[in-house]
Every structure is written in C-alpha cells, then in structure tokens.
Amino acid sequence: MSGLDSRLLAASADAETGQQNFKIFRIYQYYRLLLSVILGLSYQFRSPSSPLGSIAPELFVKVLVFYGLTSLLAVLSAPLQASSSAQTRGIFYFGTLILDILLLTLLSYACSGVSSGLAHLLIIPVATGSIVFGTRLGIFLASVGSIAAIYSESYLNFVSPNMESYYVQAGLLGMTLFSISLSLQYLGFRIRQKEQVNRKQAASIQSLQQINQQVIERMHTGIVVVSRSGYIINSNDSARKLSLNPADSEHDAAAMTQLPPPLQEQLDAWLADPGQALPTFQMHAGAPELLASFTTLEDSSDAANILIFLEDYSQLSSRAQHLKLMSLGRLTASIAHEIRNPLGAISHACQLLAESSGIQPQDRRLLDIINTHSGRVNTIIENILAHSRPRQQAAELIDLPHWLEQFTASFCNSYSEAVDCVLHCEDQPLTLYFNPNQLERLLTNLCENAVRYSSQHAGRPHVGIHASRPDPALGPLVDVVDLGPGVPEAELDQIFEPFFTTDNQGTGLGLFMCREICEANLARIHHCRNHDGQSCFRIQFAHPEGRIH
Structure with a gap:
C-alpha cells in the first residue's frame, strides 16, 4: 500500500496541480449528484419497456440511493477536502473512483447488463482518474472498469442463461476504457509538460522583472513614466526623492499622480519642441538643480507614454569638477616646472643683492618689493598645487x-x-x-x-x-x-x-x-x-x- 500512497501523494504534491485536481474532482462530484438525481427521476417515471431495474429493481434502488448519498456527502465535504493534506485528498479521490466503478457496475447489472447502455457510464470515472492520476493509476482504473463490466455480463448470463450474451460489447467497452485512459493520459502529459514550461518561463520572466525593478529602484537617475497629459504611471525611488517637497511626506510623493509644476513645464516645453536643449531647474527652493531628458516609449499610437530621466545636476557637476581638477593638476605641474625655477632664481638674486654693502636705501626698498611679491607668487602656486593634486582619500x-x-x-x-x-x-x-x-x-x-x-x-x-x-x-x-x-x-x-x-x-x-x-x-x-x-x-x-x- 505504501507504493500506492506514494503515487497518490505524487499526483497531488505540486500545489498548483493539486488545486487543479481539486477543481476537476469537485466538478466530478457535482456530476455524480446530478447523475443520481437523473437516474432516480428516470426510474420513478419509467415506462414499462424501460430497462431501468428490469433484472433487480430492489438492488437498483438500494445502489442508486447509496450512490446519491455518497455524492451528496462528497459535495458537502468539499471545504474539508480543501483543507486536508495532498495525500489524504489523493486517497479520497482514488477511493471515490473505485467505489463509483463498482456502484455503476451494479446499476448496469440491475438493468440487464451492457445491453442497457448504463455500463458506458464507466467511461466518466475512468477518464477522471486518468486526468487526475496519470499513467499507472489511470490504467488500473480502466482495468477495474473492464473487468467489472465483463464479470457483470458473465454473472448475468450465469444467473439468467436464457438471456442473450453481450461479451463482445463488454470487450469493446473495455477497449474503449483503455483507449480513453491512454488518450487522456497522453493529452494530460502534454498539457502538464506545457504548463511546466510555461511556469518556468513565467518564473524566469518574474525573476527578470524583479531584477529590473531592483536595478531601476537603486538607480541614482530618477525615472518617471507619464502620459502626455502629465499623469504619472510609474516612477522609481530616486525620482520620488528628487520630486519630494520638504513640506510633503514620503507617502505623499509615492501617492503623487500628477507631475510637479516645474517638471510639467519642462514636459510642455519638450512637447512643443522635442529638439531643444532644456535648461536645468529646481523642484522647489533649496532643492538641487535637476536636468530632465525625455523620450517617447515605443508605441504605434499617437498617445504613447513618455519616459523621463531626471539627473541630479550637482552630481554631474561633481564629476566635471573632478575632471577639471585633474586637468588643473596637470597644468599646475607644468607651471611649477616653468615658473618656479625662474622665480627661485629671481628670489636668490634678490637675496644676494640685499647682502651687498653698496646698495642704497631706496634700492633696498625695491629689493624688498621684489622679494615680497616673489613670495606671493610662490604662495599662489603652492595653493593651486595643494587643491589640484588628485586626492586618494575617498568620502x-x-x-x-x-x-x-x-x-x-x-x-x-x-x-x-x-x-x-x-x-x-x-x-x-x-x-x-x-x-x-x-x-x-x-x-x-x-x-x-x-x-x-x-x-x-x-x-x-x-x-x-x-x-x-x-x-x-x-x-x-x-x-x-x-x-x-x-x-x-x-x-x-x-x-x-x-x-x-x-x-x-x-x-x-x-x-x-x-x-x-x-x-x-x-x-x-x-x-x-x-x-x-x-x-x-x-x-x-x-x-x-x-x-x-
């Protein structure tokens, strides 16, 4: 029994497959209840020539009542089935289908066997089992149905030897059950295989969407998707922070549905002339300067949405400033080489002249001026070098x-x-x-x-x-x-x-x-x-x- 339990568990192990099987079997339970009602009404208002209960009316009534009660109980216990484990549901499904095959065989026997046509109702539980359980259990149910139909026909001929035998029809019914079981198993296999591929693709797409969302959310560039009227469709965290006014809360920025007025003006200007270079702007007083760029999303309609990129201009300026300082460093290195040497010679010559005893007081004053301004020029060079050399220490x-x-x-x-x-x-x-x-x-x-x-x-x-x-x-x-x-x-x-x-x-x-x-x-x-x-x-x-x- 452990091998059967494992197959029943495997048939309902996957959460999505288990949910689908539950829905299929719930429909089957309603079908059973409806079938019992139809057979009961047909028996109650049967004509004298009707085969219903023609061989064993009492057996037909008892089996039909039992079949109807089990169908009603199965329908009423649907919430309990939904909360039960996958293995419990699998055992319940399998037991219900076996019971149905036996009960339908008894009903067919009570109605003169295969000739009554009631034995063809075995197709439904066998088909349901083939869809829900797959290959081995589906074949097993088809085998039980075929054996039950042939045994019923044999027993009927044994107890009523004068009745015409329908072994060929019973055999054909068994072949039909096997054919339907194999066909539905193949179709179910193909469907499950396709669903598995679709689930993998859906999981991959969802994973890519999550990655894209994370990348977009963590970008320092603000991204906003808007309609041409300025209605905000989507935006990332950077865009919400850049558009946040100090008087507003972050919740207000997240719930914002219309572009802020400064950005709306930029959008209107771009719509009027898409080729123009837009100036920088501020969302509010004291906010950093922003640079907006616009592009139309790929769409064949005239009302295509617009993608807005918001760059913090201060960050761009910082990068430009870094490049400028690097260039200034190279320039001042050249200045240090080209100017410092002559400047050093001038300062040294001035000092030598100052040590001369023949220098007049008025000339000494001129030497002091030369020495002072030489030092000032040297200080300027030192200051430029100090601020333009590349800094290794980061922020x-x-x-x-x-x-x-x-x-x-x-x-x-x-x-x-x-x-x-x-x-x-x-x-x-x-x-x-x-x-x-x-x-x-x-x-x-x-x-x-x-x-x-x-x-x-x-x-x-x-x-x-x-x-x-x-x-x-x-x-x-x-x-x-x-x-x-x-x-x-x-x-x-x-x-x-x-x-x-x-x-x-x-x-x-x-x-x-x-x-x-x-x-x-x-x-x-x-x-x-x-x-x-x-x-x-x-x-x-x-x-x-x-x-x-």
Missing part, C-alpha cells in the same frame, strides 16, 4: 558634531593668542559624506578669514560655527560666522572667482578653492546674513543617503 561618513569638536580644538590651538571660538550643534543626527581632508581645508580657510576680519573690525579674534539641519530632505547646514562687515552686495557674484580679493595680502584663491571643494563633494556654499545680521558663509551639504560614494 567618508562623518559624525559632524564630534568632528567639529575636534576641529575647533585643533584650530584654536594653532594660534598663539586666544581665539574666541563658539561652536553650536543642534541636538539631532548630523551626518554627511565628505572627504575629511578637504572638509578640514574648507573650514580652516573659512575660519581663518573669520578670525582675520573679526580682528580687523571688532578688535578680537572670533569665529562662530553653527551646525543644524532645518530641511530633512537635505543634508546638514554649517554656518561660519565672523564679526566683520560682510561682503558688499556688488561683490557677491565675484567673491568665489579665482584671484578676486579685497585684501592686499590675499591671493584671491581661498574662497575659489572653497567653492571647488564643495562642488567636488556635492555641497553648495554662499555668503549671507544670519538671523542676528552677522556676516556668514553657509555650507549646504548633500543628503547622506543621496550622496554617491
């Missing part, structure tokens, strides 16, 4: 409050006189991705400027550093505050240009290099007044989750 995740505490302590200790250094960090997580060496150079330059201008205008060296994060959609904000007069409005557009300076002793490269460092690390710097009206250089760092590192 790191920095805990800003802890890092600023160490920086301010080190910066104040670098001065011989006491520096009034005020550090304030808001009580909230403040992290950023930045090159630590470049961050130190950036803040050192800004703090040195703050100390210098505070000393000149307030009479004491002072620098204030305030770290906060007022916008959760962006990274931390750092203000470097001084007591100086600030930058005149007319010079705001020039202070970050190279070699622009208002200090006779300055090189004009400090703020230029600060801007270069910020752009290389996806940050932005500008001059403003803080809430107290003090001069302030404000650095807006990139969001740590959106930073490419």
Whole structure:
C-alpha cells in the first residue's frame, strides 16, 4: 500500500496541480449528484419497456440511493477536502473512483447488463482518474472498469442463461476504457509538460522583472513614466526623492499622480519642441538643480507614454569638477616646472643683492618689493598645487558634531593668542559624506578669514560655527560666522572667482578653492546674513543617503 500512497501523494504534491485536481474532482462530484438525481427521476417515471431495474429493481434502488448519498456527502465535504493534506485528498479521490466503478457496475447489472447502455457510464470515472492520476493509476482504473463490466455480463448470463450474451460489447467497452485512459493520459502529459514550461518561463520572466525593478529602484537617475497629459504611471525611488517637497511626506510623493509644476513645464516645453536643449531647474527652493531628458516609449499610437530621466545636476557637476581638477593638476605641474625655477632664481638674486654693502636705501626698498611679491607668487602656486593634486582619500561618513569638536580644538590651538571660538550643534543626527581632508581645508580657510576680519573690525579674534539641519530632505547646514562687515552686495557674484580679493595680502584663491571643494563633494556654499545680521558663509551639504560614494 505504501507504493500506492506514494503515487497518490505524487499526483497531488505540486500545489498548483493539486488545486487543479481539486477543481476537476469537485466538478466530478457535482456530476455524480446530478447523475443520481437523473437516474432516480428516470426510474420513478419509467415506462414499462424501460430497462431501468428490469433484472433487480430492489438492488437498483438500494445502489442508486447509496450512490446519491455518497455524492451528496462528497459535495458537502468539499471545504474539508480543501483543507486536508495532498495525500489524504489523493486517497479520497482514488477511493471515490473505485467505489463509483463498482456502484455503476451494479446499476448496469440491475438493468440487464451492457445491453442497457448504463455500463458506458464507466467511461466518466475512468477518464477522471486518468486526468487526475496519470499513467499507472489511470490504467488500473480502466482495468477495474473492464473487468467489472465483463464479470457483470458473465454473472448475468450465469444467473439468467436464457438471456442473450453481450461479451463482445463488454470487450469493446473495455477497449474503449483503455483507449480513453491512454488518450487522456497522453493529452494530460502534454498539457502538464506545457504548463511546466510555461511556469518556468513565467518564473524566469518574474525573476527578470524583479531584477529590473531592483536595478531601476537603486538607480541614482530618477525615472518617471507619464502620459502626455502629465499623469504619472510609474516612477522609481530616486525620482520620488528628487520630486519630494520638504513640506510633503514620503507617502505623499509615492501617492503623487500628477507631475510637479516645474517638471510639467519642462514636459510642455519638450512637447512643443522635442529638439531643444532644456535648461536645468529646481523642484522647489533649496532643492538641487535637476536636468530632465525625455523620450517617447515605443508605441504605434499617437498617445504613447513618455519616459523621463531626471539627473541630479550637482552630481554631474561633481564629476566635471573632478575632471577639471585633474586637468588643473596637470597644468599646475607644468607651471611649477616653468615658473618656479625662474622665480627661485629671481628670489636668490634678490637675496644676494640685499647682502651687498653698496646698495642704497631706496634700492633696498625695491629689493624688498621684489622679494615680497616673489613670495606671493610662490604662495599662489603652492595653493593651486595643494587643491589640484588628485586626492586618494575617498568620502567618508562623518559624525559632524564630534568632528567639529575636534576641529575647533585643533584650530584654536594653532594660534598663539586666544581665539574666541563658539561652536553650536543642534541636538539631532548630523551626518554627511565628505572627504575629511578637504572638509578640514574648507573650514580652516573659512575660519581663518573669520578670525582675520573679526580682528580687523571688532578688535578680537572670533569665529562662530553653527551646525543644524532645518530641511530633512537635505543634508546638514554649517554656518561660519565672523564679526566683520560682510561682503558688499556688488561683490557677491565675484567673491568665489579665482584671484578676486579685497585684501592686499590675499591671493584671491581661498574662497575659489572653497567653492571647488564643495562642488567636488556635492555641497553648495554662499555668503549671507544670519538671523542676528552677522556676516556668514553657509555650507549646504548633500543628503547622506543621496550622496554617491
């Protein structure tokens, strides 16, 4: 029995196949109930010449009632069958089919055997078993049906020798049962084979879709699929983050159905002239600059959907900035070779002349000017080289409050006189991705400027550093505050240009290099007044989750 159980279990092991077999057998159970009702009504209103129950009416009635009751119980127990194990269902199916073959054979016997035509009802349970169980059990059911039909006909001729025998018809019925069983088994095999191939293909397609979805979701490029009217059909996580307004929640961005107005304007402009070069834009004030590109999805209709690619322009600028610094490094290497040697010769000659006893005081003043400006030119070259050499250290995740505490302590200790250094960090997580060496150079330059201008205008060296994060959609904000007069409005557009300076002793490269460092690390710097009206250089760092590192 264990071998039979294993085959019954295998027939219903696969979840999908088991579900299909359950549906097939449920239809078969309704068929059994309907057949018992039809046979009962036909027997109740039979004509005198009807073969129903002609040999053994009492047996016909008892078997038919039992057949009807088992059919009704099978229909009512369908929920219990659905919750049972695969092996239990397989045994139940097999037992029901064997019982049906025996009961239908008894009904056929009570109606004068094969000649009544009732024996042909054996085709249905044999066909059902062949579909549900497959080869071996299907052949077994066909064998049981054939043997039952032939034995019934033999027994009928034995008890009623005067009746005409129908052995040939019984044999043909057995051949029919085997033919139908084999045909349905072959068709079922082909169908299951095709379904298996389809399931594999569906699984492969689903796997590819999941991979594509993961790739699209993890892309830093925002991707949006929209209709021509601007209705959002689909978008990835980067697009939702780029279109998120600080006043909105992430849930609002995910539920967004219409393009934001700035992006809608870009779409309208592209639809009006697909060949034009669109400018960069911002989703909202303080957001990074974006560059949108559009393409029409392959579709033969005029209402084809549009695919939008959103690039964070600050990241593109960062890559361009990196290439520019590499080019500047090669240029300054050439400058160092071509200018430093003559500059060294000039400085050396100036020193030799200064040691001469025949130099007049007015000439010595000229030598001092030459020596001073030679040193200034050398400082300019040193600054350019320091900021243009390739940095091997990559960006790191920095805990800003802890890092600023160490920086301010080190910066104040670098001065011989006491520096009034005020550090304030808001009580909230403040992290950023930045090159630590470049961050130190950036803040050192800004703090040195703050100390210098505070000393000149307030009479004491002072620098204030305030770290906060007022916008959760962006990274931390750092203000470097001084007591100086600030930058005149007319010079705001020039202070970050190279070699622009208002200090006779300055090189004009400090703020230029600060801007270069910020752009290389996806940050932005500008001059403003803080809430107290003090001069302030404000650095807006990139969001740590959106930073490419």
